[in-house]
Amino acid sequence: xxxxxxxxxxxxIADRRTTWRVVAQDLRARPGIASTTLIAFALSxxxxxxxxxxxxxxxxxxxxxxxxxxxxxxxxxxxxxxVGAGGFLLVGYVYMARLGEGTxxxxxxxxxxxxxxxxTSVLDxxxxxxxxxxxxxxxxxxxxxxxxxxxxxxxAALATGLTAVSMFGLDWRLGLAGLACAPIYAFAxxxxxxxxxxxxxxxxxAVGERAQTLVGALDGSETLRAYRAEDPMVSSxxxxxxxxxxxxxxxxRLLTTFTGWMNRAELVGLAAxxxxxxxxxxxxxxxxxxxxxxxxxxxxxxxxxxTLMVTFDDVQxxxxxxxxxxxxxxxxxxxxxxxxxVTGSPSVRVESLTYRYDDGPVxxxxxxxxxxxxxxxxxxxxxxxxxxTLASVIAGRFMPDAGDVRVAGVSTRQLGEAGAREWVAMVxxxxxxFYGPLxxxxxxxxxxxxxxxxxxxxxxxxxxxxxxxLPDGLSTVVGENAHPLxxxxxxxxxxARLVLADRPIVILDEATAEAGSTGAYELECAADGVVxxxxxxxxxxxxxxALAADRVAVLEGGRVVEFGPPAELIERGAAxxxxxxxxxxxxxxxxVTTPS
Ligand SMILES: Nc1ncnc2c1ncn2[C@@H]1O[C@H](COP(=O)(O)OP(=O)(O)OP(=O)(O)O)[C@@H](O)[C@H]1O
Numbered sequence: 001x002x003x004x005x006x007x008x009x010x011x012x013i014a015d016r017r018t019t020w021r022v023v024a025q026d027l028r029a030r031p032g033i034a035s036t037t038l039i040a041f042a043l044s045x046x047x048x049x050x051x052x053x054x055x056x057x058x059x060x061x062x063x064x065x066x067x068x069x070x071x072x073x074x075x076x077x078x079x080x081x082x083v084g085a086g087g088f089l090l091v092g093y094v095y096m097a098r099l100g101e102g103t104x105x106x107x108x109x110x111x112x113x114x115x116x117x118x119x120t121s122v123l124d125x126x127x128x129x130x131x132x133x134x135x136x137x138x139x140x141x142x143x144x145x146x147x148x149x150x151x152x153x154x155x156a157a158l159a160t161g162l163t164a165v166s167m168f169g170l171d172w173r174l175g176l177a178g179l180a181c182a183p184i185y186a187f188a189x190x191x192x193x194x195x196x197x198x199x200x201x202x203x204x205x206a207v208g209e210r211a212q213t214l215v216g217a218l219d220g221s222e223t224l225r226a227y228r229a230e231d232p233m234v235s236s237x238x239x240x241x242x243x244x245x246x247x248x249x250x251x252x253r254l255l256t257t258f259t260g261w262m263n264r265a266e267l268v269g270l271a272a273x274x275x276x277x278x279x280x281x282x283x284x285x286x287x288x289x290x291x292x293x294x295x296x297x298x299x300x301x302x303x304x305x306x307t308l309m310v311t312f313d314d315v316q317x318x319x320x321x322x323x324x325x326x327x328x329x330x331x332x333x334x335x336x337x338x339x340x341x342v343t344g345s346p347s348v349r350v351e352s353l354t355y356r357y358d359d360g361p362v363x364x365x366x367x368x369x370x371x372x373x374x375x376x377x378x379x380x381x382x383x384x385x386x387x388x389t390l391a392s393v394i395a396g397r398f399m400p401d402a403g404d405v406r407v408a409g410v411s412t413r414q415l416g417e418a419g420a421r422e423w424v425a426m427v428x429x430x431x432x433x434f435y436g437p438l439x440x441x442x443x444x445x446x447x448x449x450x451x452x453x454x455x456x457x458x459x460x461x462x463x464x465x466x467x468x469x470l471p472d473g474l475s476t477v478v479g480e481n482a483h484p485l486x487x488x489x490x491x492x493x494x495x496a497r498l499v500l501a502d503r504p505i506v507i508l509d510e511a512t513a514e515a516g517s518t519g520a521y522e523l524e525c526a527a528d529g530v531v532x533x534x535x536x537x538x539x540x541x542x543x544x545x546a547l548a549a550d551r552v553a554v555l556e557g558g559r560v561v562e563f564g565p566p567a568e569l570i571e572r573g574a575a576x577x578x579x580x581x582x583x584x585x586x587x588x589x590x591x592v593t594t595p596s
Contacts, residue, residue: 011122011130013201014326019319022326026103033102037095037154044088045159049166050081052300056293063288093151100146107322108139110329118331119417120397132215133208134328138321145318149311156304156311163304167297171286174294177276178301181269185305188261192254199251200316204324206244213240266302273298344408345373346423346504346535348394352403355393363389365558366403371551373504376536378546378566380579381555387539388428390555391507394537396420407505425503431494435479438467438493442474445497457499461526463492488523495526506530509539543583552576 014022027034054074061071115131168175217224217233224230277291348371355364363386371377379387392398394405396412396419405412407423415423425445434441442454449457454474458464466489470476476483478493485493498506508527524545527538540546547566554562554575562575569576 011134011324012327012331013320014323014330016319016323018330019323019326022107022329023103023322026106027099030099030102033095033099037092037099038158040088040092040095041151041155041158042162044085044092044155045162047081047085047088048159048300049162049297051078052293052296053166054078054081055296056287056289056291058289059292060287060289089155092155096151096154097147100143100150104139104143104146107142107325107329108135111135111139111325114328114331117418120392122331130208130212131328133204133211134321134324137207137211138204138324141321142318142325145314145321149314149318152307153311153315156307159304160301160308163297163301167294170290170294170297171280173276173280174273174286174291177273178269178294178298180272181265184261184265184268188258188265191261192258195254196251196316197320199247199254200320203244203247203251204317204320206240206247210237210240210244213237262306270295270298344410346408347371347373347406348377348505348535348537349406349409350390350394350403351406353390353393353400353405354402355389355398355400357389363558364393367555367558367560368403369553369560369563371535371537373535374533375551376531376538376549378538378540378549378552379555380540380543380546380552380576385555386558387555388509389558391426391509391537391539395424395426395507397426421503423503424505424507425498425501426507426509427491427494427498428509431490433479433485433490433493435482436477437472437475438470438478439474441478441493442497442500446500446502449500453500454496457496458492460499460529461492461495462522462529463489463496463526491523492526495523495530498530503534505535505537507537507539543580546576554579 054077058071058074060066061074112135115135164175164178167178213233213236217237224233273294274291277286277294280286281288281291350367350369353364353367354362356362367386367390369377379390381387389398393400393412394407396405396407396415396417399413407415407420410419412420434444439451439454442457443449446453451474455464455467458467467473467476470483478485495508498508508530520542524542527545528548530536531538538545538549540549540552546552549566551564552562552566552569553560554569556575562569562572564572566576570580571577
């Protein structure tokens with residue numbers, strides 16, 4: 001895979017127009033703050049412009065032996081203008097911060113709101129690294145730009161415009177002389193911008209990749225240790241850090257060359273202005289004071305233009321980050337399911353289903369099976385046979401590449417992920433307990449549920465006794481850095497959420513695989529509580545789960561090799577029977593429970 005392909009984002013990046021449209025929409029909603037900010041910066045600049053004029057006047061006054069009192073008055077005006085410039089600048093900064101923080105809060109809320117609704121297939125392909133970088137690093141970059149860079153840039157842009165107008169107002173020839181620097185600035189900008197923009201974009205993507213690898217390594221640290229694969233992973237992280245660092249260095253080298261061109265532009269402009277000024281004074285066309293004012297005005301431009309150019313990389317980086325945030329916000333929402341379609345009975349039909357992850361190998365190959373309303377289907381097969389993938393496709397998390405999955409008679413392509421969720425609830429092995437009171441965690445599945453409903457759900461999965469024994473019962477704060485729950489209890493909480501979600505079809509993917517033998521038995525009873533009265537699909541690693549099912553589908557290499565009632569399959573003496581014998585032979589395995 002080429003470097004460019006490896007840094008290709010899955011989540012979109014908005015183009016410049018879309019980014020501005022979203023930001024401008026927000027700014028238009030707060031016209032008061034936006035205009036106050038601009039007015040404050042403009043007034044600060046007008047006050048700042050008075051200084052070169054007064055200093056030029058003072059030069060002429062000194063040459064002409066002006067009255068002492070006039071000079072004192074001019075110095076007082078100079079002081080007042082200085083204080084005014086500072087005061088207005090402060091107001092500008094404060095309002096700019098308010099404006100920026102408001103916009104940023106809006107962006108962050110919209111990104112998070114959109115991110116949590118992204119289809120599983122998109123999240124699966126994008127990985128959490130890119131998303132985390134967007135809501136973390138990109139928001140930080142934009143915040144930094146809003147607080148530090150943006151006020152400077154707005155101030156500098158206004159200063160540049162007003163100073164240029166002021167110079168031409170003084171004498172058009174002096175103004176033109178100052179413009180001698182413009183072609184060099186223009187050349188420098190034309191050289192820099194097309195190189196810098198893609199480079200900054202690539203740098204952000206490389207940082208995202210590095211974060212992705214780091215998150216993956218931390219998440220999978222136990223697996224890495226188990227396979228003694230720490231060193232390759234550390235090398236992979238180092239390689240990605242190196243790539244990000246290399247890109248950062250390239251942007252810095254680019255900036256250094258660019259800064260050199262700016263210094264040359266200033267030299268040319270000032271030399272031209274002083275030469276023309278000298279000739280004009282010689283001709284008595286302008287006074288020495290006027291040339292002094294022009295030179296000071298031109299010198300005054302160095303700062304703002306330098307700021308505009310030097311902060312360009314921050315502005316670029318903020319622009320790229322902003323485009324990445326808006327890219328997520330603007331992702332098309334999946335069409336809402338048509339409520340009229342979801343009226344059938346809760347059956348599942350899988351018809352000639354083929355599925356592969358992106359351009360990878362075929363994972364599910366021509367899979368067909370049916371689960372009638374109220375039936376329990378067990379999916380069995382060796383690790384990697386495709387059980388989880390099949391369960392996820394049935395749940396609408398991934399869409400078939402070929403063939404179809406029909407839930408209650410409607411294709412999941414029509415239903416979409418959100419529509420399928422109205423019918424199917426799924427619990428997977430890596431259940432998550434959210435930080436907060438247990439009550440809130442459970443209510444994620446049923447926001448309107450009262451304590452009685454929660455207790456009934458907990459009771460049906462055999463969790464009520466230990467929840468009642470918690471220090472604060474349902475109010476106990478659970479999750480990371482709070483009251484710890486064992487893996488088995490976390491799964492019971494997930495199962496209780498499934499009961500509360502009350503969907504007609506449930507999918508349990510290894511919901512009982514985590515625990516040891518005693519816990520496993522309890523969890524199997526809990527799972528029985530969940531599937532009772534519902535159409536259910538159980539990914540069964542423990543063959544006792546398969547025995548309790550109405551029908552079993554045996555998967556091998558992504559194909560259904562056997563399908564039927566478990567007793568029949570055992571009698572047939574083929575694939576399922578072989579698994580059954582192997583399972584008996586491994587009775588030393590502590591994770592295996594004895595069939596009841
Ligand atoms: N997100 C993914 N991207 C690419 N390949 C994947 C992804 N998830 C699973 N696979 C691959 O698909 C194949 C089937 O995996 P799946 O998890 O569906 O099997 P399984 O039968 O559930 O295995 P296990 O019992 O170990 O969970 C495996 O080869 C796996 O590496």
